[in-house]
Amino acid sequence: MRALTYHGARDVRVERVPDPILHQEDDLLLRITATAICGSDLHLYRGKMPAMKDGDILGHEFMGVVEEVGPAVTAVKQGDRVVVPFVIACGKCFFCTREQYACCETTNPDQGATLKQRRHITPPAALFGYSHLYGGVAGGQAEFVRVPKANVGPFVIPGSLADEQVLFLTDILPTGYQAVLNAGVGPGDSVAIFGAGPVGLMAAACARLAGVDTIYQVDEAQYRLDFAEATYGVVPINFGYDDIQPSERILALTSGRGADASIDAIGFEAKGSTGDEVLTAIKAETSSGAALRQCIAATRRGGVVSIAGVYAGFVHAFLIGDAFDKGLTFKMGQTHVQRYLPLLLDRIENGDLRPDVIISHRMELDHAAEGYRLFNEMSDECRKVVLTP
Numbered sequence: 440m441r442a443l444t445y446h447g448a449r450d451v452r453v454e455r456v457p458d459p460i461l462h463q464e465d466d467l468l469l470r471i472t473a474t475a476i477c478g479s480d481l482h483l484y485r486g487k488m489p490a491m492k493d494g495d496i497l498g499h500e501f502m503g504v505v506e507e508v509g510p511a512v513t514a515v516k517q518g519d520r521v522v523v524p525f526v527i528a529c530g531k532c533f534f535c536t537r538e539q540y541a542c543c544e545t546t547n548p549d550q551g552a553t554l555k556q557r558r559h560i561t562p563p564a565a566l567f568g569y570s571h572l573y574g575g576v577a578g579g580q581a582e583f584v585r586v587p588k589a590n591v592g593p594f595v596i597p598g599s600l601a602d603e604q605v606l607f608l609t610d611i612l613p614t615g616y617q618a619v620l621n622a623g624v625g626p627g628d629s630v631a632i633f634g635a636g637p638v639g640l641m642a643a644a645c646a647r648l649a650g651v652d653t654i655y656q657v658d659e660a661q662y663r664l665d666f667a668e669a670t671y672g673v674v675p676i677n678f679g680y681d682d683i684q685p686s687e688r689i690l691a692l693t694s695g696r697g698a699d700a701s702i703d704a705i706g707f708e709a710k711g712s713t714g715d716e717v718l719t720a721i722k723a724e725t726s727s728g729a730a731l732r733q734c735i736a737a738t739r740r741g742g743v744v745s746i747a748g749v750y751a752g753f754v755h756a757f758l759i760g761d762a763f764d765k766g767l768t769f770k771m772g773q774t775h776v777q778r779y780l781p782l783l784l785d786r787i788e789n790g791d792l793r794p795d796v797i798i799s800h801r802m803e804l805d806h807a808a809e810g811y812r813l814f815n816e817m818s819d820e821c822r823k824v825v826l827t828p
Contacts, residue, residue: 441828442581443807445495448486449815451808456496459577459585464511467589469523473602474501474580476807476814476824477610478636479706479749483570484811487708488751490571498580499525499567500609502602505593506583514590521593523586524776525610527565527576530591540564541773546588547574563773580807582828594780597788603795603825604787607641612794613779615641615704618747619649621770622700626650631689631697631737632673633730634704635663637823638747640797642702643671648791655698657685657733659710662820670796686736697739705730706748728754735762746771800824 442456459468477500482488502522505515515521527546528535534542543564565587568578577584586593596605615638624630628651632642635658646654656673658664664675674692678685690697703709707726734744735758744767762769786792799822802810810824 440582441804442496442577443498443804444493445483445491445497446493449484451484451497451811453805453807456494456581459583461507461509462585463587464509465587465589466509467505467512467515467586467593468507469501469503469521469579469584469586469593470506471501471503471579471582471584471828472520473503473606474498474804474826474828475606475609476500476580476810476826478638479569480811481815482706482708482749484815485708488570488572490575492571492575495568495570495575496577496581497568498578499569500606500611501567501579501584502596502606502609503584508589512589515593515595519593520596520598522596522605522608522780523567523579524592524594524613524780525567525569526592526773526776527567527574527587528591528777529588535591538775538778540591540775540777566773580804580826582804591777594777594784596784600787601795603798604793605784606825607637607794608776608780608783608787610774610776611637611641612645612783612792613776614638614747614774615643616645616779616783617774618642618702618704618745619645619651621745622702622743624649624651624700627652628699629653629655629693630699631655631657631685631701631734632704633657633685633701633709633733634748635660635667636704637797639702639704640667640671640822641794642704642747643667643673644792644794647671648786653698655689655692655737660817663822666797666822684733684736686733689737693739697737697742699739700743700745701734701738703730703734703744703746703748707750709748726750726752726754728757732758735765735767738765738767740765741767743768743770747774797823798825802826804828
């Protein structure tokens with residue numbers, strides 16, 4: 440089959456690789472009909488995530504038609520059209536029974552050298568196409584993919600909805616939704632969303648769904664802010680144009696108090712000062728703390744900082760004193776996708792959510808490397824790339 444494979448920083452290729460086969464009795468084989476490039480895929484593309492190997496198949500946002508099922512699969516059948524959560528969960532462990540699927544303690548046998556050396560850290564759940572730190576499971580930017588734990592992840596989609604309407608149920612829509620839930624905001628509240636990439640835009644959509652009164656959205660790409668303002672009615676803040684920090688702008692717009700909550704939809708590659716760049720370059724920190732510092736500063740006393748962006752390792756000079764004095768609550772983590780799928784599908788079916796409006800580029804799988812380049816460079820006003828095999 441054809442699949443997009445990793446060969447080092449900024450080197451991804453569509454190659455012929457062996458077809459996947461069933462390994463376990465509860466596996467299924469999926470024929471991919473649509474897949475997408477996620478913002479967190481760019482961390483891999485830039486060579487920023489550890490435990491990647493040449494030839495790894497990327498992609499964790501995908502859907503398709505079930506081609507074959509193992510003898511223990513009862514939740515779906517051959518011919519079903521399904522979306523597949525990016526988190527692989529067993530459904531039976533301590534965490535899964537509490538609907539904390541991203542904390543599943545059984546699906547990641549290949550923890551990577553770093554976690555094996557730091558035994559006090561519980562290994563994360565396995566993810567599709569996201570390094571051997573997260574299980575080394577082949578991803579779905581391909582013609583076919585093996586889906587483990589097929590009684591827990593794959594979610595059947597009605598034929599009345601097009602692929603593009605439901606594809607983002609795999610990751611960015613529930614990730615944006617969980618970020619808003621974690622922020623604890625609703626009618627009459629304000630929220631500051633740092634980042635206007637796909638997750639930031641989904642967070643804005645879900646904040647509107649929750650009845651949030653005012654959404655401040657921060658980014659350096661004016662075309663993304665223009666889209667967010669026109670689509671979700673946000674107050675745009677471009678930190679590339681302003682002479683002051685985004686948090687200072689938000690404080691000025693909130694009588695000096697700050698927003699009720701902030702959402703970090705950027706993560707560990709946030710652009711900061713020259714000092715941040717130096718610290719990450721010399722490995723004094725493995726994640727930039729620029730976005731987190733802005734969130735802490737932009738959030739009112741007693742508010743919440745919700746972290747949806749990916750972080751790795753540790754952050755130097757975390758402002759714990761400021762967070763303590765302000766009485767902030769932090770909520771974060773990978774998304775418990777399976778928990779939210781029925782509700783979010785209903786919201787799409789009744790028209791409350793239209794996640795597909797953020798798509799800017801549609802390409803064939805053979806052109807995936809160009810899609811990565813456009814997305815990474817923010818060229819041609821790229822917001823979201825969808826690939827079809």
